Amino acid sequence: MTKPKTLFDRLWDAHVVVSGDGSPTVLYVDLHLVHEVTSPQAFSGLRARGLRVRRPDRTFATMDHSTPTTSLTLPMTDDLARKQLVQLQTNCQEFGIRLFDFESPNRGIVHIIGPELGLTQPGKTIVCGDSHTSTHGAFGALAFGIGTTEVEHVLATQCLLQERPKTFEVNFSGTPGPGVTAKDMILALIAKIGVSGGTGHIFEYTGQAVKALPMEARMTLCNMSIEGGARAGMVAPDDITFEYVAGREYAPKEQAWDKALNYWRSLPTDDEAIYHRSVSIEAGNLEPMITYGTNPGMGIPISQEIPDPAKESDPRRRDAIQKALKYMDLQPGRPLTGHKIDVVFIGSCTNSRISDLRQAAEMMRGQRVAEGVRMLVVPGSEEIRRQAESEGLDRIFLQAGAEWRYAGCSMCIAMNGDQLEPGQYAISTSNRNFEGRQGKGGRTFLASPLTAVASAIHGQITDPRLLLS
Amino acid sequence: MKPFANLSSHMVPLPFNDVDTDQIIPARYLKVTNKEGLAEGCFAGWRYASNGDLQPEFALNRPACFGAQVLLAGDNFGTGSSREHAAWALLSWGFKAVLSTSFADIFQNNAYKNGLLPVTVDQQTHQQLFSLVEEEPETRITIDLENQHLILPDGRQIDFNIDPFNKTCLLEGMDQLGFLLKHEPDISAYEQRMEGAA
Numbered sequence: 001m002t003k004p005k006t007l008f009d010r011l012w013d014a015h016v017v018v019s020g021d022g023s024p025t026v027l028y029v030d031l032h033l034v035h036e037v038t039s040p041q042a043f044s045g046l047r048a049r050g051l052r053v054r055r056p057d058r059t060f061a062t063m064d065h066s067t068p069t070t071s072l073t074l075p076m077t078d079d080l081a082r083k084q085l086v087q088l089q090t091n092c093q094e095f096g097i098r099l100f101d102f103e104s105p106n107r108g109i110v111h112i113i114g115p116e117l118g119l120t121q122p123g124k125t126i127v128c129g130d131s132h133t134s135t136h137g138a139f140g141a142l143a144f145g146i147g148t149t150e151v152e153h154v155l156a157t158q159c160l161l162q163e164r165p166k167t168f169e170v171n172f173s174g175t176p177g178p179g180v181t182a183k184d185m186i187l188a189l190i191a192k193i194g195v196s197g198g199t200g201h202i203f204e205y206t207g208q209a210v211k212a213l214p215m216e217a218r219m220t221l222c223n224m225s226i227e228g229g230a231r232a233g234m235v236a237p238d239d240i241t242f243e244y245v246a247g248r249e250y251a252p253k254e255q256a257w258d259k260a261l262n263y264w265r266s267l268p269t270d271d272e273a274i275y276h277r278s279v280s281i282e283a284g285n286l287e288p289m290i291t292y293g294t295n296p297g298m299g300i301p302i303s304q305e306i307p308d309p310a311k312e313s314d315p316r317r318r319d320a321i322q323k324a325l326k327y328m329d330l331q332p333g334r335p336l337t338g339h340k341i342d343v344v345f346i347g348s349c350t351n352s353r354i355s356d357l358r359q360a361a362e363m364m365r366g367q368r369v370a371e372g373v374r375m376l377v378v379p380g381s382e383e384i385r386r387q388a389e390s391e392g393l394d395r396i397f398l399q400a401g402a403e404w405r406y407a408g409c410s411m412c413i414a415m416n417g418d419q420l421e422p423g424q425y426a427i428s429t430s431n432r433n434f435e436g437r438q439g440k441g442g443r444t445f446l447a448s449p450l451t452a453v454a455s456a457i458h459g460q461i462t463d464p465r466l467l468l469s
Numbered sequence: 470m471k472p473f474a475n476l477s478s479h480m481v482p483l484p485f486n487d488v489d490t491d492q493i494i495p496a497r498y499l500k501v502t503n504k505e506g507l508a509e510g511c512f513a514g515w516r517y518a519s520n521g522d523l524q525p526e527f528a529l530n531r532p533a534c535f536g537a538q539v540l541l542a543g544d545n546f547g548t549g550s551s552r553e554h555a556a557w558a559l560l561s562w563g564f565k566a567v568l569s570t571s572f573a574d575i576f577q578n579n580a581y582k583n584g585l586l587p588v589t590v591d592q593q594t595h596q597q598l599f600s601l602v603e604e605e606p607e608t609r610i611t612i613d614l615e616n617q618h619l620i621l622p623d624g625r626q627i628d629f630n631i632d633p634f635n636k637t638c639l640l641e642g643m644d645q646l647g648f649l650l651k652h653e654p655d656i657s658a659y660e661q662r663m664e665g666a667a
Binding site: 018024065081087131145147157159165196199297320436437 | 495501549553554583646
């Protein structure tokens, strides 16, 4: 009788090339996704050693971080960013890698297009020089972010040296109430365990509330695993997963599909398998969440008041809250609802998929963005943009007074000119509220698309449940 | 990568938990295709005010901290983005080691890959070090990687743990890609097993 295994155990064991024996495991990478920011030094490294990319057929690149969302045509005004994008084009051409560039109808944010194209599949190991690679774990893949040196390792050998992480079960029981989304679930988790809660572990999300999530919501959940300290987060593949993958460009077809399906069905965690750690959250008790501070763990249910650092006994945690409130210019003990906002950003690899845009549009329909508020809606890929336009979602946003853009990371990382001015408050569907993240001196409230839209309409932080009939 | 040599240095104290990689190196510095300009970007958001003025009270701007090769940081250092530019920026600034109670996974990996030594100490030692530096900003510490200890000015020795592989890589300045490339036959065998059958 073999030892019961978790989903993670199965995937790890299946990808061991050489077992570590006083050294880390050599782990095979099925899919390597690349973007312009973390790859140039890796390609230069290959070039310097006279190496080729071992598996160009397993390597796919896109342009997303510093691409303008106002136009699809170069030249760009940001010379450094333009050079970096051109360098990616040069590298992909030289090394024979498929690049979804400005001419491509499939260009988009790396963690959006992988699943869209059917590249992301259950059972795969997937890496990218980007910490939100955890997104792909939603498919029952082992997916995590790597640094540029590791990008070079994967390009050259299709492998990584890895220490085996521990497993951490995150169980969401019950059913979330109206207005509570996957974004709120993950913000609630990180508020509970902290930004280092998952360090050294990978999450497996289980429970009724997770199983009930559609694929795009599962991606939102897994996307922010890294904000809770876990490099990777996974959801066991099931019929919802298989239905999403079926028929996509890179999905297996015909006999290969049947074979894959058989394998994928064998992956989920055994009933008796044991995780190193676990946490349980009752989804039915959750509210829409919003962050008040300067890391994703500093979040509260939207009806609650801003925490008082004086009530925090640990001196360094107290200092951290104090520092955050000073940066955000917020007062302890006050509610966050009612706080004015200057900018609303709907976008990022966390929440820019078609279902996010549909939710946002549904709430926005017939309404207007409040006076003095700037709202930006940035679809995650060109495919999503076209889909949204065919459904008339763009017209809803434009009629409301919002800006409708081309795909890209945009204001999540503010590398392309879409950014906040010092002191501006933004409510953002992205994943990080670090100091200066969305622009030097910019102040970010992280929330779901519903919360963001409700706030756009009222010009202040608003509980979305008030707008749901 | 140069082998990690024992060092003796004063420390820059950063008594904040969860220092994220956006603080270590803001995204606007990531547009380079090489490793230029990263020293300038190192903690730029904290070194400079919004109007561009240098913040004199921030540790990295204090003359007493210039030339320090050791960063004494709060818990969970390097959280957030996978940007390896964070490790490069710290090295460009002149740091060779970071001391903390804990490090974020990806940052820690990136540090090792570049010969920047992340040293994990317990809470008590951590507190003691911060107190020492607060009392006497010029406090020097010696880091002996081979023997895995920190030596304080009063001669006290504090042991630290480090996994053997990373320790060897640092001591020898080992090229991990070379190590991986040596496994080419194993990698081919794996690919044959997985794909050959199709």
